[in-house]
Amino acid sequence: MSQHVIDIQNTWKTYRGGVQALRGVTLQVPQGQIFGFLGPNGAGKSTLVKILTSIVKPSQCEGTMLGERIGHKKTLSKVGYLPEHASFPEYLKGREVVRYVAGLCGTSKSLSRVKADELLELVGMSDWADKKMGSYSKGMKQRIGIAQALVNDPEIVFLDEPTDGVDPRGRKEMRDVLVKMREQGRTVFVNSHLLGELEMICDSIAIMDRGELVTQGTIADLTAKSQRIEIGYLGQLSSDLMTKLSAMGGEHSAQTITIYQKQISEIQSIIDTLRAGAVVISRVEEVRQNLEDLFISSVSATGVGGTQN
Amino acid sequence: MTQIFTILWDSYKLLTAKKLFWITLGLTIFIALLYASVGFYDGGISLFFGTAKLDNDLINAQSDLASHFYMKIFTNYLVPWWLGLFSIVLALISVTPVFPNFFEKGAIDVAVSKPIRRTTLFLTKYMGCLLFVAAQVALFCVICYIAQGVRIQQWSLQIFWAIPLLLLAFSSIFCIAVLTAVVTRSTVFSLLMALLMWGLGVVLNSAEKGAYNYAYNPMMEIARSTEQGGINPEKVHQITQGISMPTPKVTRLTNLLKEKVKIDGKEVGSYLDAFLSAFGFGEKKSEFKLQSGKRHSMAYIFGSTLAFNIVVLGLACFLFERKDF
Ligand SMILES: Nc1ncnc2c1ncn2[C@@H]1O[C@H](COP(=O)(O)OP(=O)(O)OP(=O)(O)O)[C@@H](O)[C@H]1O
Ligand SMILES: [Mg+2]
Numbered sequence: 337m338s339q340h341v342i343d344i345q346n347t348w349k350t351y352r353g354g355v356q357a358l359r360g361v362t363l364q365v366p367q368g369q370i371f372g373f374l375g376p377n378g379a380g381k382s383t384l385v386k387i388l389t390s391i392v393k394p395s396q397c398e399g400t401m402l403g404e405r406i407g408h409k410k411t412l413s414k415v416g417y418l419p420e421h422a423s424f425p426e427y428l429k430g431r432e433v434v435r436y437v438a439g440l441c442g443t444s445k446s447l448s449r450v451k452a453d454e455l456l457e458l459v460g461m462s463d464w465a466d467k468k469m470g471s472y473s474k475g476m477k478q479r480i481g482i483a484q485a486l487v488n489d490p491e492i493v494f495l496d497e498p499t500d501g502v503d504p505r506g507r508k509e510m511r512d513v514l515v516k517m518r519e520q521g522r523t524v525f526v527n528s529h530l531l532g533e534l535e536m537i538c539d540s541i542a543i544m545d546r547g548e549l550v551t552q553g554t555i556a557d558l559t560a561k562s563q564r565i566e567i568g569y570l571g572q573l574s575s576d577l578m579t580k581l582s583a584m585g586g587e588h589s590a591q592t593i594t595i596y597q598k599q600i601s602e603i604q605s606i607i608d609t610l611r612a613g614a615v616v617i618s619r620v621e622e623v624r625q626n627l628e629d630l631f632i633s634s635v636s637a638t639g640v641g642g643t644q645n
Numbered sequence: 646m647t648q649i650f651t652i653l654w655d656s657y658k659l660l661t662a663k664k665l666f667w668i669t670l671g672l673t674i675f676i677a678l679l680y681a682s683v684g685f686y687d688g689g690i691s692l693f694f695g696t697a698k699l700d701n702d703l704i705n706a707q708s709d710l711a712s713h714f715y716m717k718i719f720t721n722y723l724v725p726w727w728l729g730l731f732s733i734v735l736a737l738i739s740v741t742p743v744f745p746n747f748f749e750k751g752a753i754d755v756a757v758s759k760p761i762r763r764t765t766l767f768l769t770k771y772m773g774c775l776l777f778v779a780a781q782v783a784l785f786c787v788i789c790y791i792a793q794g795v796r797i798q799q800w801s802l803q804i805f806w807a808i809p810l811l812l813l814a815f816s817s818i819f820c821i822a823v824l825t826a827v828v829t830r831s832t833v834f835s836l837l838m839a840l841l842m843w844g845l846g847v848v849l850n851s852a853e854k855g856a857y858n859y860a861y862n863p864m865m866e867i868a869r870s871t872e873q874g875g876i877n878p879e880k881v882h883q884i885t886q887g888i889s890m891p892t893p894k895v896t897r898l899t900n901l902l903k904e905k906v907k908i909d910g911k912e913v914g915s916y917l918d919a920f921l922s923a924f925g926f927g928e929k930k931s932e933f934k935l936q937s938g939k940r941h942s943m944a945y946i947f948g949s950t951l952a953f954n955i956v957v958l959g960l961a962c963f964l965f966e967r968k969d970f
Contacts, residue, residue, distance in 0.1 A: 351969065352969070386754070386969075386970070389754075389757075389758035390757065390758060391753075391754050391757050391758050391969070391970050392969040392970065393967065393969060409760050409761065409762060410760055411760070412758060412759060412760040413759075413760040415758070417754070417755070417758045419751050419754035419755060419758075420751070421750065421751045422751045422752075422754070422755070423749060423750070423751035423752045424752065424755070425655065425658070425659065425746075425752070427658055427659055427662035428655075428658060432658070436651060436654075436655055437755060437759070439647055439648060439650065439651025439654070440648055440651050440652070440755075440756060440759040440761060441648075441759055441760060442647050442648050442760065442761075443647070444647060445647070484755070
């Protein structure tokens with residue numbers, strides 16, 4: 337089996353009614369990572385996850401998940417899934433929901449009992465486990481949702497907006513849960529709009545826009561291009577100095593000199609030159625794009641949604 | 646196997662969480678006990694476990710008519726009316742939401758994304774609903790069976806034919822609701838469609854019966870002969886029969902029980918009817934009426950309804966299999 341738990345090429349989906357939700361997506365997800373899947377509303381993120389979990393039939397899809405073709409039912413016993421806007425039967429108790437899902441996965445009764453207790457503890461719902469779903473708050477339901485996604489000891493866990501409706505402390509706890517899953521060797525595939533949170537935990541990300549994949553890679557790699565060092569100064573630069581700096585790769589604008597893709601050790605000569613010209617340096621700073629900047633610069637500026645035929 | 650049990654268990658949880666389930670169950674037991682409360686003493690019929698007495702010279706503990714009378718209540722009233730109409734409607738109301746609930750966004754995703762074939766998922770869910778109806782009918786029949794054994798010493802296992810007959814009748818209506826649910830995901834619409842199609846079936850089958858009556862009843866001879874330039878009545882009957890053939894036949898299915906249950910080898914009621922008519926009570930069933938009741942074989946009624954079931958359910962299953970949720 338390849339290093340990639342998900343390895344798909346050329347995935348297309350046109351819904352009935354003509355919405356082209358996916359247009360030739362090719363995606364590799366490395367094993368054992370937390371993988372962030374981003375994109376504006378209607379980009380096709382949920383559609384892709386649904387194709388991988390056999391909820392939606394692709395118009396076309398080549399490649400494999402866990403070494404099996406997409407849509408292979410047996411493979412899904414090694415997959416956990418928390419749908420977007422998950423709704424679980426109101427007439428079941430939290431614990432029953434977890435065990436119901438375990439049963440659907442074919443987990444034996446005794447094992448599912450043990451698993452349920454363990455997972456309810458993990459998501460902090462032990463005290464509430466014997467109350468009906470109907471009496472839960474949104475965030476509590478979401479916690480049960482996380483627990484049920486893990487009940488079959490999955491190798492891959494798909495979480496479609498898992499922190500939807502969860503309070504800040506709960507979100508922190510959930511991040512810890514995700515990290516724990518990764519430590520256990522699972523691959524975690526997260527759809528989310530909360531870039532700040534993803535940035536904290538994701539190893540790699542992919543960004544979708546209008547049914548196409550626009551970027552994919554580790555956050556460090558993707559933001560490397562934007563890595564730069566800024567030197568702030570006071571006063572004026574002589575034109576002689578400016579020419580020298582340009583020759584050394586510095587770009588100059590409003591009291592700041594910017595040098596792209598250089599290490600701090602490599603720009604010491606520029607500092608020397610400035611100091612030799614008696615320029616007062618106010619700051620030297622290494623700057624890197626954050627995920628939000630990357631996201632904004634990757635996706636097109638207009639509108640939402642898939643492509644209408 | 647675990648998966649199938651899980652789906653059934655979920656359906657059970659869903660149904661028992663509803664008040665309507667308990668109301669239906671309560672009513673079923675109540676009606677059955679009401680039947681059991683009827684008894685016979687030397688001078689007539691006792692009601693409500695003996696609290697009320699109706700003196701009757703013909704039907705009493707001394708006469709053979711009592712067993713026919715008691716059995717007839719079951720085959721001619723309780724089964725066609727209570728089981729065949731009211732309890733089907735109640736069951737339909739209780740179980741129709743099962744599929745629309747199952748198809749709800751955010752809920753179906755969980756079930757469909759599991760390592761279980763959609764067809765299995767679908768059919769198990771359907772069987773779960775039928776099981777629920779079967780359990781109610783079975784409970785009803787058991788109480789009635791014991792009542793008949795105790796009251797008239799007829800331990801007639803044939804009455805349990807009511808279970809498959811009713812189940813098929815129910816299923817033939819319910820499958821329409823399920824097909825509608827697959828397409829629309831709406832409970833109200835599903836229920837409406839089911840009742841509408843049921844109604845349509847009744848209308849078409851009555852039309853067929855009417856046409857048969859007009860074409861073959863000797864009493865219609867005069868009417869037939871005075872009609873001028875009309876279409877051949879037999880042809881009309883053939884057409885109505887053709888149209889009504891693929892429809893579910895709920896009433897006729899429940900009426901089949903009358904043919905199944907016998908007392909000492911005699912048809913229930915025949916003795917009673919003969920006796921009553923000899924004394925000028927009631928009318929003896931005309932030859933034609935008897936013949937009309939048997940114009941279709943059991944295989945025809947059973948088979949055409951079963952075929953309807955299979956086609957509708959197959960279509961629903963096919964659509965479910967291919968649906969994007
Ligand atoms: N069942 C469906 N039938 C028809 N069109 C659909 C269906 N589901 C999604 N779409 C369309 O497909 C496109 C992609 O939707 P999708 O839900 O995959 O987006 P998303 O990236 O998950 O968006 P969000 O961030 O809002 O969750 C949208 O234009 C949507 O309208
Ligand atoms: Mg989505």
